[in-house]
Amino acid sequence: MGPLTGIRIVEFAGIGPVPFAAMLLSDMGAEVIRIDKKPARVLRNTEVYYRGRRAVVLDLKKSQATEAALKLIAGADALLEGFRPGVMERLGLSPEVCLARNPRLVYGRMTGWGQTGPLAHAAGHDINYIALAGVLHAVGGKDGKPIPPLNLAGDFGGGALYLAFGVVCGILEARRSGKGQVVDAAMLDGAASLMSVFYGMHAQGFWQDARGVNLLDSGAPFYDTYETRDGKWIALGSLETEFYRELLEKLGIHDEDVNTRLDRTRWLEVKGRIATVIRTRTRNEWDALLLGTDVCYAPVLSLSEAPHHPHNVAREVFVELDGVVQPAPAPRFSRTPPEIQGPPRAPDSEAVLKDWGFSEEEIASLRAADAI
Numbered sequence: 001m002g003p004l005t006g007i008r009i010v011e012f013a014g015i016g017p018v019p020f021a022a023m024l025l026s027d028m029g030a031e032v033i034r035i036d037k038k039p040a041r042v043l044r045n046t047e048v049y050y051r052g053r054r055a056v057v058l059d060l061k062k063s064q065a066t067e068a069a070l071k072l073i074a075g076a077d078a079l080l081e082g083f084r085p086g087v088m089e090r091l092g093l094s095p096e097v098c099l100a101r102n103p104r105l106v107y108g109r110m111t112g113w114g115q116t117g118p119l120a121h122a123a124g125h126d127i128n129y130i131a132l133a134g135v136l137h138a139v140g141g142k143d144g145k146p147i148p149p150l151n152l153a154g155d156f157g158g159g160a161l162y163l164a165f166g167v168v169c170g171i172l173e174a175r176r177s178g179k180g181q182v183v184d185a186a187m188l189d190g191a192a193s194l195m196s197v198f199y200g201m202h203a204q205g206f207w208q209d210a211r212g213v214n215l216l217d218s219g220a221p222f223y224d225t226y227e228t229r230d231g232k233w234i235a236l237g238s239l240e241t242e243f244y245r246e247l248l249e250k251l252g253i254h255d256e257d258v259n260t261r262l263d264r265t266r267w268l269e270v271k272g273r274i275a276t277v278i279r280t281r282t283r284n285e286w287d288a289l290l291l292g293t294d295v296c297y298a299p300v301l302s303l304s305e306a307p308h309h310p311h312n313v314a315r316e317v318f319v320e321l322d323g324v325v326q327p328a329p330a331p332r333f334s335r336t337p338p339e340i341q342g343p344p345r346a347p348d349s350e351a352v353l354k355d356w357g358f359s360e361e362e363i364a365s366l367r368a369a370d371a372i
Helices: 017-027 063-074 095-101 126-133 152-177 187-194 196-204 241-251 264-278 283-290 310-315 349-355 360-368
Strands: 008-012 031-036 054-057 078-081 106-111 181-186 223-227 233-237 297-299 318-321 324-327
Touching: 008 017, 008 063, 017 031, 017 078, 017 106, 017 152, 031 063, 054 349, 063 095, 063 360, 078 152, 095 106, 106 152, 126 152, 126 187, 152 181, 152 187, 181 187, 187 196, 223 264, 233 283, 241 264, 283 297, 349 360
Parallel strands: 008 031, 008 078, 031 054, 078 106, 106 181
Antiparallel strands: 223 233, 233 297, 318 324
């Protein structure tokens, strides 16, 4: 009984941000039905971002399948699609057609470059969108090349999260106005939005247009990762003066003036001193000394390690579903807790269509036309 229980969403199968957004909405209780292309791809239970929803296979090259998709859309609160601009129009499922069938529909469109602009029809991936947004240039070590932060900032942060947020905003507005609308969610736009604070600091002159020399990009000695004696890593985030003071005390560095912590001319020297101390102990030994203190410390855990950390276990940050360890739904709600609605499932077209109001005769007609 998550907070989106009662919301119905039609998802057009894709990769990256659209299925991840659909997963987020499903985790929050929405009923999400995925429309797969024919032939449907076989899903593995390890494909976590397909969890929690059922699927119907429609051959959208056939008019009968397009009409079936429109009937599904007529009963939905929102639609999610992630094709290049113009594809849905060629399939006969443009916003105009869908909104004519369902005037309250929120039509969520996910692209890299956006629905408009000189690059709208160009191919691209996460790395390209965050490059144009100014994100990629800011990530990496001093004197090194830009390093992609996985595909978190484009596909998932700037893409899926903004698509899900936009769709929920659209549904809320439609309940007030009775009118649907198109949500143009672009990974470029979302990635740029994620950089709002840094564009602000750059305008103030506080953030340099270079990598590895700033407060939060590994330039500062008190906000960086350090290698331990056993070849593992720890993360320090001692930004505030009182936290930095405690860090120096626990490291046994007593001759450093905490009031000079923002003196960039000294950062390299101080970083060297901290690195030397950190290499004298193992990660477990640093855990014993620093974890839970106001130093702002954490061990750098691998994907294999993170689910077993005591804090993550206590909060049930990770769950096991169908034999696969995966992150639990987030965020948490006190009264309407989210819940994974099941592992990735094989398409069950006829059952889905029946549950969404199709008659036996309509389903038989679609089967006879080889449209499902």
